[in-house]
Amino acid sequence: MSMNITRLSSCHPGEGGRIARLTEDGPVGQRLREMGVIEGTGIKVIRVAPLGDPMEIEVMGYLLSLRKSEAQFVEIEVAG
Template sequence: MRLSELRVGDAGEIATVKSQGAVRRRIMDMGLIKGTPFRVVRVAPLGDPMEIAFKGLHLALRKSEAQEIFVVKH
């Protein structure tokens, strides 16, 4: 399941990041690596951006970035 498919209040953990190059590196440098638990805090009306909380941080992701992050929903 893609991160972009989740709704506010959903929780899960990162399964894999399919992005390539600089985008992948940036996402992983922020701490979104396999096994990281997270919760969806907010999603803009058109789904872009979305805010997630993990490791005590809040992070806004573009829809295009969230579509490249695969998760396991809890």
């Protein structure tokens, strides 16, 4: 089974995978890491807000809201 790298922002509800890399090192990246969005953790898109943004994602067993512009920093491995 091969693995593909994709950005969390392009996932649809129900899709997800293992976080491969977080490409932001500023305050947003720090906040995301503190909230458990770190390399090696599983992450999944649950649903998207009625106006198309932000996204509701599941990470470390809880729910987190992220804008697509922030989900773009999260590169995930998905079974392809």
